[in-house]
Amino acid sequence: MPTTMIFVPGNNPAMVQNAGILGADSIIFDLEDAVSPDEKDAARILVRNALRSVDYGSCERTVRINSVDHPKWKEDIAEIAKGNPDSIVLPKAQRMETVEMVQGALEEAEDGQRSIGIIPLIETAEGVERVFEILCCSPRIKTVIFGAEDYTADIGAKRTKEGSEILYARCRILNAAVAAGVEAIDTPFTDVNDMEGLKEDVKVAKSLGFRGKALISPRHCKIAMEIFAPSGEEIEYALKVIKTINQAEKEGKGVVALDGKMIDAPIVARARKVLKLAGMEGGNHE
Amino acid sequence: MNKVAASLRKAIELSELKDGMTISFHHHLRNGDYVVNMVLDEISKMGIRDINVAASSLFPVHESLIQNIKDGVIIGLDVNYMSGPLARAVSHGILDKPVTFRSHGGRPRAIHEGSLKIDVAFIAAPSSDAMGNINGVEGPSACGSLGYAIPDALCAKKVIAVTDYLVPYPNSPISIDQTLVDWVVKVDSIGDPSGIVSGTTRVTKDPIGHIIAGYAAEVIQASGLLKEGISFQTGAGGASLATAFHLKEKMIAKGIKGSFGMGGITGFFVDMLEEGLVEKLIDVQCFDLDAVKSIKNNPDHVEVSGSFYANPGVKGCAVDNLDVVVLGATEIDTQFNVNVLTDSNGIIMGGSGGHSDTAAGAKLTIIVANLLRSRLPIVLDKVITKVTPGDTVDVLVTERGVAVNPQRKELMDSLKDAKLPVMDIEELKAAAEKIAGKPREISFTDQVVGIVEYRDGSIIDKIYKPTGSER
Amino acid sequence: MKILRQTRAGSLESNDLMVVMKPLGDREGIKLEINSIVQNQYGDRIREVVTEVLKRNGIMDAYIMIQDRGALDCTIKARVETAIKRGL
Helix, strand or coil: CCCEEEEEECCCHHHHHHHHHCCCCEEEEECCCCCCHHHHHHHHHHHHHHHHHCCCCCCEEEEECCCCCCCCHHHHHHHHHCCCCCEEEECCCCCHHHHHHHHHHHHHHCCCCCCCEEEEEECCHHHHHCHHHHHHCCCCCCEEEECHHHHHHHHCCCCCCCCHHHHHHHHHHHHHHHHHCCEEEECCCCCCCCHHHHHHHHHHHHHHCCCEEEECCHHHHHHHHHHHCCCHHHHHHHHHHHHHHHHHHHCCCCCCEECCEECCHHHHHHHHHHHHHCCCHHHCCC | CCCEECCHHHHHHHHCCCCCCEEEECCCCHHHECHHHHHHHHHHHCCCCCEEEEECCECHHHCCHHHHHHCCCEEEEEECCECCHHHHHHHCCCCCCCEEECECCHHHHHHHHCCCCCCEEEEEECEECCCCCEECCCCCCCCCCCCCHHHHHHHCCEEEEEECCECCCCCCCCCECCCCCCEEEECCCCECHHHHCCCCCCCCCCHHHHHHHHHHHHHHHHCCCCCCCCEEEECCCHHHHHHHHHHHHHHHHHCCCEEEEEEEECHHHHHHHHCCCEEEEEEEEECCHHHHHHHHHCCCEEECCHHHHHCCCCCCCHHHHCCEEEECCCEEECCCCEECCECCCCCECCCCECHHHHHHHCCEEEEECCCEECCEECEECCCCCCCECHHHCCEEEECCEEEECCCCHHHHHHHHHCCCCEECHHHHHHHHHHHHCCCCCCCEEEEEEEEEECCCCCEEEEEEEECCCCC | CCCCCCEEEECCCCCCEEEEEEECCCCCCEEEEEEECCHHHHHHHHHHHHHHHHHHCCCCCEEEEEEECCCCHHHHHHHHHHHHHHHC
16 A cells, blocks of 8 residues: 555666665556667566565565557566566556456466556546546556646646646546545656645645655655655544544443544544554554 | 065075975865976976975876876875875875875874974965965955965965965955965966866755765754754765755754854855855865855855864864764775775775864764665775774764664664664665675785874874786 | 677666677687676676576677676676677
């Protein structure tokens, strides 16, 4: 369950070898936009070698392959599967058929020991319209990422920092993700030096219900983490909720109230989620 | 009265410079300096031999000294820092007499106490009048502070000011005054001021540098020193300057104002002064032209001597007032000893400068370094050359973890409480070797090419000629 | 396997290496030149890694020139492998 996913150019050894310490929960080794057409072969070999030998600690390891309209997308999968990543990120995911095709290629390439996840990158108008069926079509899908740059280009809108042009897509993807039981990760903020703009953008994403953000700069990691992390108030309230229901269970009470408000199942579930995000798993901490 | 000598040669003749004497230079023009080469060229032509050159630092531009050595004009060197072809030639054993390496504080100590006796000091003077009232802020070769030249001017038997900008009497402001100067020589040019730029003056884009700097700023905060009136010095290198950048952000966020910034001063520090984030700058040397402009115009940007800066032999030097210093390293060992003098092949490429002085003086000494520098682990069992002793170093910050000197137990606890990735320095070393493999050790001959003198005058290490370095 | 054409892979960026590979005639063997900024510390290791990749790919005859900028083993393997694939 990543909060931050960072894109790392797949043909840059310095970045590839250090990807585990950039501060993100998840690494996306990029074979697509960050790699020039005549270096695609070199990048997939480099990433496969790195996946096999570099220790990325607790980071989730994912690889953005080239989209299925690229003539060599299958080579990406064949090569990368040997490195056994946690997931591949599938760009321009817009139909069930695409996902199924990629799933087929993965099944062929896998050693059968472990199933490699698929993270659809929703970045076209069609992808947004079909997002729910895409997310439901494979058990390999646990996470979805929204890509706003290609999406705005597709719909012919100007990308702004405020992001009103992507509000519909964000909400649509998020809603579909929740309905499909998938984690939704928001689009990267592309101005590397605008930390205030980043903060606003991450706050909007969090307020809409996103659980994390894709990033293109390591300097964005910390800020994004801090904003997504539950606030002190949220943690305090969650701890109170858990304490109250634990107490109630001990006393055999069925219905309990906290500060005059009835505590029902969704409130308990949310409290547990907050504590999990805060690294206080289980909610048994006092 | 007029002290202007007709030529450089005339001034040298008047100084009665003889075979075997010691001459001195300061290095504020850094790699843009013309004076060292010019003087030695003249001395060579005059047939004087066996000269000892005590230059606060020597740079790639001073390559022609190699020929002076081969010709027998120069017999010995005494420096705080040396880089470029001359430094490599020294490593390869060009001099019979080992070079003495000092620190920026150790040199004025040695000069004032008389263990480094200077017969003739040559002062590269960006502006001077006919009586030898000198400053560094006017003229075509303005380089700002003249701090390192001041002990030389005070203690040398004879002082020759070499200037390309002779102004009507009396010159002002005055950094070195007429009571100390014997002769003034006018030449075409003393140097190229663009050559004073040191290290990187732009904040790095390298993400690893920012990770290190981010941790270093957290270390400063966790140490409790990030409070109103903080004083600090950072180097001009990538991660070091990036730390200043992160520290500045923290100061702005917390509304903290510092008392002073010190060291080789860059435009970054000038901005902090102008933005009101520090009260003063203490400047022994300008590292870029923004600093030169500022020291000329801003009364809160203060020029000080090498002694004021770091001399341990005086009644108080400024490094002892530092809260925090952030320094680089080419190697650090598991005892926290630091090498900034020789490279990984044992070849001379630097020197202490103010490294060991500030480390000794500051309340908190942080070394920032990439754990791997082009594959080479920064942490070793033993540094090739010990320059700054481990007991003056508090924390090593790398991109993969922070190691605290075990002598600083309280600090270690504070950093752990602040959730910094605190590791044993041995663990850091093991982590580096796991990634890169264990490097093969370099072997040395028993020929001593340099002696490293600590700031107090004790010998802290010797530099040997590496085997197979015959070039 | 035979190298049929001159190829190159990698770059001279920090932590990378440039591999240039040229065909050689049968039984001319492997001619390997290594130039590294960490030659003294890792020169032997680099030779070992390159030789291993050549062997694993069945390359018997080739001229290989390496200019190394402090690459890790995994990068060296990847670049040599890329050069081979491009040269077959």
